[in-house]
Amino acid sequence: MESLSDGDSDVGLGAYGKPQPFGLHHVTAWMNAVGTLLIFVLLVITNLDVAGRDLLNRPLRGTTELMSVGIVVVVFLQLPNTLWAGRFPRADFLIEYVNKRSPRLAAGMQCVFHLVGAIMLTVLCAAIWPELFRAWELGDFFGAMNDFAIPLWPVRLVMLVGSACCALTFLFLAIADLRRVSDPVRS
Amino acid sequence: MTPVLTGVLSLIAMVVLIFTGLHIAVALLLLSFIGVFLIRGHFDPALAMLAQAASDTIQSHDFGVVPLFVLMGLLVSNAQLGSDLFDVANRICRKIAGGLGIATVFANAVFAGITGISIASAAVFTKVAVPEMLRCRYTPEFATGCVAGSSVLGMLIPPSLLMIIYAFLAERSVGEMFLAGVAPGILLATLFSGGIYLMAKFRPAAVQEVSFKPQVAPMNFIEAAVKLAPVLAMVGLVIGGIYAGFFTATEAGAVGALAALFIALARRRLDRQIFWQVLVETGRITVSVLFLIIAANLYSRMLALSALPQGIVSWMTAAEFGMAGFLAMYLLIVIFLGCFIDSVSIMLIVLPLLLPVAKSLNIDLVWFGVITVIAVEIGLLTPPFGLSVYTVRSTLADDRISLLTIFRGSAPFVGMMLLTVLILIIFPGICQPFN
Numbered sequence: 001m002e003s004l005s006d007g008d009s010d011v012g013l014g015a016y017g018k019p020q021p022f023g024l025h026h027v028t029a030w031m032n033a034v035g036t037l038l039i040f041v042l043l044v045i046t047n048l049d050v051a052g053r054d055l056l057n058r059p060l061r062g063t064t065e066l067m068s069v070g071i072v073v074v075v076f077l078q079l080p081n082t083l084w085a086g087r088f089p090r091a092d093f094l095i096e097y098v099n100k101r102s103p104r105l106a107a108g109m110q111c112v113f114h115l116v117g118a119i120m121l122t123v124l125c126a127a128i129w130p131e132l133f134r135a136w137e138l139g140d141f142f143g144a145m146n147d148f149a150i151p152l153w154p155v156r157l158v159m160l161v162g163s164a165c166c167a168l169t170f171l172f173l174a175i176a177d178l179r180r181v182s183d184p185v186r187s
Numbered sequence: 188m189t190p191v192l193t194g195v196l197s198l199i200a201m202v203v204l205i206f207t208g209l210h211i212a213v214a215l216l217l218l219s220f221i222g223v224f225l226i227r228g229h230f231d232p233a234l235a236m237l238a239q240a241a242s243d244t245i246q247s248h249d250f251g252v253v254p255l256f257v258l259m260g261l262l263v264s265n266a267q268l269g270s271d272l273f274d275v276a277n278r279i280c281r282k283i284a285g286g287l288g289i290a291t292v293f294a295n296a297v298f299a300g301i302t303g304i305s306i307a308s309a310a311v312f313t314k315v316a317v318p319e320m321l322r323c324r325y326t327p328e329f330a331t332g333c334v335a336g337s338s339v340l341g342m343l344i345p346p347s348l349l350m351i352i353y354a355f356l357a358e359r360s361v362g363e364m365f366l367a368g369v370a371p372g373i374l375l376a377t378l379f380s381g382g383i384y385l386m387a388k389f390r391p392a393a394v395q396e397v398s399f400k401p402q403v404a405p406m407n408f409i410e411a412a413v414k415l416a417p418v419l420a421m422v423g424l425v426i427g428g429i430y431a432g433f434f435t436a437t438e439a440g441a442v443g444a445l446a447a448l449f450i451a452l453a454r455r456r457l458d459r460q461i462f463w464q465v466l467v468e469t470g471r472i473t474v475s476v477l478f479l480i481i482a483a484n485l486y487s488r489m490l491a492l493s494a495l496p497q498g499i500v501s502w503m504t505a506a507e508f509g510m511a512g513f514l515a516m517y518l519l520i521v522i523f524l525g526c527f528i529d530s531v532s533i534m535l536i537v538l539p540l541l542l543p544v545a546k547s548l549n550i551d552l553v554w555f556g557v558i559t560v561i562a563v564e565i566g567l568l569t570p571p572f573g574l575s576v577y578t579v580r581s582t583l584a585d586d587r588i589s590l591l592t593i594f595r596g597s598a599p600f601v602g603m604m605l606l607t608v609l610i611l612i613i614f615p616g617i618c619q620p621f622n
Contacts, residue, residue, distance in 0.1 A: 032467070032470065035470055035474075036463070036466045036467050036469075036470050039254050039258070039466060039469060039470060039473070040466060042251060042254070042255075042441075043255060043258065043441050043444055043445065046251070046255070046437065046438055046441035046442075047441050047442060047445050049438070050433075050434055050438050050441065050442055054433060054434075064248045067248045067251040067437065068246050068247050068248045068250075068251075069246060070251070071245055071246070071247075071250045071251050071253075071254070071477070072242075072245055072246050074254065074470065074473065074474070075245060075473070075474050075477045075478060075481075078470045078471070078473075078474040079474055079478060082470070082471050082474040082475060082478075085471065087471045087474075087475055088210040088211075088212060088213075088475060088478075089210070089211050089212070089475050089479060089528075089529050089531065089532050090205075090208055090209065090210045090211055091205055091206060091208060091211070091527045091528050091572065092208055093527060093571050093572055094206065094207055094208050095207075095208040109207070109208065110208075113208060113209045113210065113213070116209060116213060116217060117209075117210060117213045120213050120216050120217050120220070123216075123220065123234075123237065124216070124237060124241060126234060127234045127235075127237040127238040127241065128238060128241060128242070130234075130238065131238050131241075131242055142246070155246075156242070159241060159242070163241075
């Protein structure tokens, strides 16, 4: 699955874009691929809807609803692999400056940042969990009851799994950073 | 601790953490979460707000506009449309001083009508325009500066990723923001061209090492029309379709992306592998932007709880700051942040805090958006972190041309952008020529 990440010519500093324990990067690459396909599916159904409505006067039912929840699914499916590839936006001028003078200190800083990320994504999981529970218990759905209703629990489940994988990716990045602190040359 | 003080402290901590290098989305989530916890005194409201931000913020048809326009921009970058535009522009401008530079601006302005991300413009025209300019003995500084500078048109002339994000934050329609960028974009392109002409006239040595007019292959009107047709058709389809009311901005993105896909396929510029890479890159950009929007949503909820924006308003009223003072402060903050942080992040950090202030001063939010986008884009060209300059450098991969050279070459364009902001402040009507 490494070929999936060929588009990332610049994988950034240190621990990004490297194999992770338990093959987590393979798992997230597959999730990313599903999200990528989903973007294409959203493109196709939106065009079918527009063409059906403007040309045949028959819009595709549920397009708006699918796009609304689809975009959430895409984001959380692709979140962990985007982090793994080092593509979370950040200001890295300071850390690059430090890295030139002391790679160990830079790796240490990265380790702290990634740990904070792991904690925050875990908190996010804790926030989403009740939402998933509620959506399952109450049978929440998105859209109009008599027209096109999408059950929300699968969406919340993807959000939970995506956030959890992202928290793990952060954690493994932090562990890789820690190795570089003790031995900056080897890795 | 009062809520306002909590808001101020979390804001300061956030800026410090972002500057040390914490991922921006994480910094926004962390400090907003802590802020809400401190203001309300419990974890439960903070968790509930986080859950709402994650579940509700982007669960809307409108956000489909982000991946679709990004995909369209990346596809047209692969379809060789940029080099066709440059050929035609080059033919038109061949007899003017600094002609290749003006042709680059012209081609960029038209290309901006089919792409919404400046890095795409910068990458395309680095490959197309820089080698030709160097061949004609233009100085590397001018050639690269010209490409980096005119790439900012990509996110001012619709479609535009920055306008889309501003529209979400200011609760305006994406179509309305797109329309507002047209005239200022043309103004900026005109100023760029004029500036290049003046540089070529009065400081020719800085533009071209030896005066040398390029040999341009003859091109009749029909050939030029054939080269321009796909681009103009796409501009008409996408931008025209939004205004004619044929489709929403999201649908326009989908139709435009499909059209771009067909053009790239028809020109045999796309195989399965490249298409997959384009789709993956679309996902990368979409995810980083939309996750930031989720984080920024929690942040604006925290700000609302802290009543910090109202605090700023009353402080500014007491200090008799006025609109001019506010604008000056705002532009300084945005341009300063632009030296270090990427465009999208700046908007998501600054706007939740200062949009309420702009509203209370009765500033027209559409006009404010145009000013914001230009000011934010100055950051694409300013050191140490100027994304367009970095893109030109990495696309060129020529060791003889350093980042410093490109930053120096971009400096005149920064000047012309500041001038444009000033003109728009004096003549705000330029943003809404159709009203």
